[in-house]
Amino acid sequence: MTHKIIALDLDGTLLRSDNTISDYTVDTLKKIAKLGHQIVIVTGRPYRMSIKPYKRLGLGGPMINFNGALTHIPETSWTGELNVKIDxxxxxxxxxxxxxxxxxxxxxxxxxxxxxxxxxxxxxxxxxxxxxxxxxxxxxxxxxxxxxxxxxxxxxxxxxxxxxxxxxxxxxxxxxxxxxxxxxxxxxxxxxKGVNKAFALKHLLERLRKDKQDLIAFGDEHNDTEMLSFAGTGYAMKNASKALLPYADNQTKYSNEEDGVARQLAKLFL
The missing domain is CATH 3.30.1240.10 (Hypothetical Protein, Haloacid Dehalogenase-like Hydrolase; Chain: A; domain 2)
Structure with a gap:
């Protein structure tokens, strides 16, 4: 099986409404990572607001913040870092x-x-x-x-x-x-201008020498439209904004409160 890049939004997608991630989701994503698939947080949040879920999932690779304006590996010097500013x-x-x-x-x-x-x-x-x-x-x-x-x-x-x-x-x-x-x-x-989650993921895929057909993305809001359109397979959450649905290939059966991301990935890979 081709190893996939799995892009996960945080709020309304991976995180529950209390900003937590269930043990089931953590265990499931760690099993999927052990199979060789790479999980990447792609969020509007700044680094300091996303480092806790990043560490809880045991991630060590790139993370995308500010809706695509910052692509980096936390606490690491990386030649692939992309840091875009707004005037x-x-x-x-x-x-x-x-x-x-x-x-x-x-x-x-x-x-x-x-x-x-x-x-x-x-x-x-x-x-x-x-x-x-x-x-x-x-x-x-x-x-x-x-x-x-x-x-x-x-x-x-x-x-x-x-x-x-x-x-x-x-x-x-x-x-x-x-x-x-x-x-x-x-x-x-x-x-x-021109910076969004798809912009950053395109940069990341080029660095990783992967094709967008290798990209699976999950989101729930308007700021996920470009990402889901760009991905080989884009999933809107069960709880997603209706504005996002036309850009998704599929919709999860379960919401962010019901471990929707982990349940869908377990169905695909475990």
């Missing part, structure tokens, strides 16, 4: 349209740190930034933004985050990518 001027313009975009908070994300607006500090869940507490030194003020970020992360109170994403892209004349996170939070993520 910081987009951040300044989002700040100028803060109220028009119905923003709760906006974060400027980097590989190792972030800055965040704090007008609604009580609405910021520290865990989605991989920290225990939001502290004053994390406050986003324009004077701190001297480097281009990997991504911008915004929580909005808009009723329809998909419509807002389209409106923001139109505002910026499609000069950037705006996608939604899976899971219960009303989160939008801004990425550099």
């Amino acid at each position: 910081k001027n987009y951040l300044f313009e989002v700040l100028e349209n803060y109220d028009a975009f119905e923003t709760d908070f906006l974060a400027s994300e980097y590989q190792k740190n972030f800055y965040i607006t704090m007008e609604n500090r009580q609405l910021i869940p520290p865990e989605i930034f991989g920290v225990n507490h939001i502290t004053d030194d994390m406050r986003l003020i324009p004077e701190k933004i001297t480097r281009d970020p990997n991504a911008l992360l915004m929580q909005t109170r808009a009723h329809d985050k998909y419509l807002l994403a389209d409106q923001i892209q139109e505002h910026f004349q499609n000069g950037i990518e705006v996608d939604s996170w899976g899971g219960p939070l009303n989160i939008l993520e801004f990425s550099p």
Whole structure:
């Protein structure tokens, strides 16, 4: 059997709603990895928010963060690393349209740190930034933004985050990518133009000398559309957004709360 690259989104896909991974899923994925298949986390989350599931699965290879803006091997120097940035001027313009975009908070994300607006500090869940507490030194003020970020992360109170994403892209004349996170939070993520999960996976497959027909991908949200379209086989989760279904080859029988990824992979490989 040809060894596969298995690309897994986190929120709403591999992770349950409490951000955990079941023992069954861990054991199943480790068995599949022992067969020679490579499991790759592909997420909108930054590195610091995805290292815990990465380590829980016992992974040692590449991981993709920021919806494709960062491809790397955690804590390792790797010649295949790809680190793409978004022009910081987009951040300044989002700040100028803060109220028009119905923003709760906006974060400027980097590989190792972030800055965040704090007008609604009580609405910021520290865990989605991989920290225990939001502290004053994390406050986003324009004077701190001297480097281009990997991504911008915004929580909005808009009723329809998909419509807002389209409106923001139109505002910026499609000069950037705006996608939604899976899971219960009303989160939008801004990425550099042309950068998405498929962009990063294409780079990774070239480094690994694999064909996209060797790629199996699982996702649940709008930011997984390119990945599922690109993969040789793309699975939308049972709980997936309806916006994703046209891009998937199949849909899992079980949701993220029911170990849907592991059950489907066990059916394929074990």
